[in-house]
Amino acid sequence: MNAATEPAILVHHLSKIYEVPERDPGLLAAVRSLFRRRVRAIPAVTDVSFTIQPGEVVGFLGPNGAGKTTTLKMLSGLLHPTAGDVRVFGYIPSRREPAFLRRITLVMGNRNQLQWDLPALDSFELLRAIYRLPPAAFRATRDELIDLLEVGHLVRKPVRNLSLGERMKMEIIGALLHRPQALFLDEPTLGLDVTMQRRIRAFVAEYNRRTGATVLLTSHYMADVEALCRRVIVIHHGQVLFDGPLHDLVDQFAAYRKLIVTLSESGSDLSRFGEVIAQDGLRYTLRIPKETAPAVTARLLAEAPVADVTVEEPPIDDVIEQVFAVGMSR
Amino acid sequence: MSGLIDFYRAAMKQAILVQFQYRAANYFYMIGMISEPIIYLVVWSVVAAAQGGTVGGYDAGAFAAYYIVWTLVRNMNIVFTPYGWEQRIRTGELSAVLLRPLHPLHYDIAFFAGWKVVVILFWLPIAAVLAWLFRPTLAPTWLEIAVFAVAIWGAFLIRMMFLWLLGLISFWTTRVAAIYELFFAFELFLSGRIAPLALFPEWARTLADWLPFRWTFGFPIEALIGQLSVAGLIGGLAMQAFWILLGLGLVLLVWRRAVQRYTAVGG
Numbered sequence: 001m002n003a004a005t006e007p008a009i010l011v012h013h014l015s016k017i018y019e020v021p022e023r024d025p026g027l028l029a030a031v032r033s034l035f036r037r038r039v040r041a042i043p044a045v046t047d048v049s050f051t052i053q054p055g056e057v058v059g060f061l062g063p064n065g066a067g068k069t070t071t072l073k074m075l076s077g078l079l080h081p082t083a084g085d086v087r088v089f090g091y092i093p094s095r096r097e098p099a100f101l102r103r104i105t106l107v108m109g110n111r112n113q114l115q116w117d118l119p120a121l122d123s124f125e126l127l128r129a130i131y132r133l134p135p136a137a138f139r140a141t142r143d144e145l146i147d148l149l150e151v152g153h154l155v156r157k158p159v160r161n162l163s164l165g166e167r168m169k170m171e172i173i174g175a176l177l178h179r180p181q182a183l184f185l186d187e188p189t190l191g192l193d194v195t196m197q198r199r200i201r202a203f204v205a206e207y208n209r210r211t212g213a214t215v216l217l218t219s220h221y222m223a224d225v226e227a228l229c230r231r232v233i234v235i236h237h238g239q240v241l242f243d244g245p246l247h248d249l250v251d252q253f254a255a256y257r258k259l260i261v262t263l264s265e266s267g268s269d270l271s272r273f274g275e276v277i278a279q280d281g282l283r284y285t286l287r288i289p290k291e292t293a294p295a296v297t298a299r300l301l302a303e304a305p306v307a308d309v310t311v312e313e314p315p316i317d318d319v320i321e322q323v324f325a326v327g328m329s330r
Numbered sequence: 331m332s333g334l335i336d337f338y339r340a341a342m343k344q345a346i347l348v349q350f351q352y353r354a355a356n357y358f359y360m361i362g363m364i365s366e367p368i369i370y371l372v373v374w375s376v377v378a379a380a381q382g383g384t385v386g387g388y389d390a391g392a393f394a395a396y397y398i399v400w401t402l403v404r405n406m407n408i409v410f411t412p413y414g415w416e417q418r419i420r421t422g423e424l425s426a427v428l429l430r431p432l433h434p435l436h437y438d439i440a441f442f443a444g445w446k447v448v449v450i451l452f453w454l455p456i457a458a459v460l461a462w463l464f465r466p467t468l469a470p471t472w473l474e475i476a477v478f479a480v481a482i483w484g485a486f487l488i489r490m491m492f493l494w495l496l497g498l499i500s501f502w503t504t505r506v507a508a509i510y511e512l513f514f515a516f517e518l519f520l521s522g523r524i525a526p527l528a529l530f531p532e533w534a535r536t537l538a539d540w541l542p543f544r545w546t547f548g549f550p551i552e553a554l555i556g557q558l559s560v561a562g563l564i565g566g567l568a569m570q571a572f573w574i575l576l577g578l579g580l581v582l583l584v585w586r587r588a589v590q591r592y593t594a595v596g597g
Binding site: 104126 | 431589590
């Protein structure tokens with residue numbers, strides 16, 4: 001395979017099964033467990049396969065416990081797969097070779113690589129030494145990241161004096177100082193306010209544009225996914241339910257459309273066109289099955305005193321919920 | 331190699347900065363640690379006086395010298411504790427450690443070595459006050475001073491290796507406090523911490539010679555206060571080198587297994 005076309009991330013029939021000790025409640029069970037340890041195998045990821053090309057930004061979606069973080073940990077070498085193959089830039093992550101670790105980063109909510117009592121600048125300096133970055137290149141990257149995240153006024157404050165969002169920004173800078181070519185972002189905006197979320201989103205997009213880095217992102221905030229990812233992989237109960245462009249996900253799983261209708265006069269009963277889910281004066285919101293949406297819209301225009309009508313896809317959160325519902329019923 | 335030196339320089343600098351952030355607290359902590367050797371010093375001085383002035387070759391001045399140097403060696407003995415590993419695993423800090431392209435042993439050695447630089451600076455006035463109070467008999471030769479200067483770092487490295495090894499048990503079980511306490515009990519008696527090893531019976535001294543504890547504690551003190559011959563000084567450094575290398579070998583071996591286990595079962 002040509003190096004230029006080689007995928008950045010290759011995941012082939014990947015599985016991870018955790019063995020979790022368990023016992024019944026009570027003293028007798030506790031004593032019994034001393035002699036006979038009972039473990040339960042819990043499949044966290046089951047036969048997952050996907051490929052990500054260099055420079056792609058992919059959303060990795062799924063409810064809690066779907067296997068997203070486990071997959072990201074396997075991609076970054078923190079977990080050894082039970083079965084299957086993983087390659088990131090041709091490296092086997094679980095070998096944790098220094099050359100591999102220099103090319104990736106994993107940003108997790110609980111990752112703490114900053115010295116609590118010192119300004120972030122001091123921790124950045126240590127990271128420079130750990131990653132053996134040339135001083136001039138390090139300073140250029142550091143200043144660029146500080147500029148992008150607009151934290152120039154915060155980097156000289158002890159980390160303990162920063163807010164959660166400010167600390168997260170510092171963690172992100174620390175995670176990117178070595179200019180990784182693959183970013184594994186696990187809920188990077190969790191717990192942050194809307195403004196901060198938006199800024200981090202813009203930053204990730206800009207980093208991807210400037211460096212061509214590959215990004216795999218998990219988030220519970222669909223706004224993150226919509227803003228950043230053209231492609232999404234949906235995982236549930238450890239299995240891939242969908243892998244493709246975000247708009248295909250909406251097309252495939254959104255079972256209905258929303259019609260927002262503004263009438264020019266009152267007195268019409270719109271319930272015969274579809275389910276009325278909201279009404280505000282002359283403005284109605286209708287929910288109608290996806291396949292009948294064009295016909296219903298045409299009928300509505302012909303039969304009702306319509307001043308304005310728009311057809312909307314349902315919110316992406318609703319679509320994802322639908323995907324999970326389908327996944328559960330499989 | 332130059333990259334590693336640069337890393338050690340940066341990590342030690344960071345440790346020094348952290349220590350200076352808490353300079354007052356650190357100082358009070360060091361002063362608080364003096365009570366233990368003072369109790370030993372007073373007890374052994376009384377015992378020596380009751381036995382005609384000396385016990386095991388130590389008179390009051392020699393005991394004072396032993397326990398004043400003890401205060402520095404005790405501080406040099408403080409390294410990353412086994413309990414720290416439990417926290418690293420439980421809080422997920424270990425993930426950040428594993429994502430770095432550098433063996434974490436380097437970070438712990440460098441960080442604690444930086445801390446020691448501050449400890450030595452802080453210790454000097456404490457030692458001056460103790461010397462003024464207890465009048466130690468201390469007249470080291472240049473060789474003894476040189477051996478002591480090396481031996482306190484040797485002691486630090488041996489203890490770093492063995493406490494790291496103990497800490498790695500946390501990868502297999504979370505109930506390791508009992509094992510640590512057993513280790514610390516052996517260490518208390520066989521290192522020279524509770525009393526100079528010269529006061530112990532022959533069999534205990536022989537046992538101490540063949541275990542790592544003496545080389546982390548009693549040896550550097552004895553080197554400075556003039557209890558050892560030239561052969562004893564050089565031989566002691568050789569024993570320290572042996573225990574450092576053995577500890578390092580075991581750490582590298584067990585660390586690999588520990589990481590394999592961690593990545594197999596999850597954090």
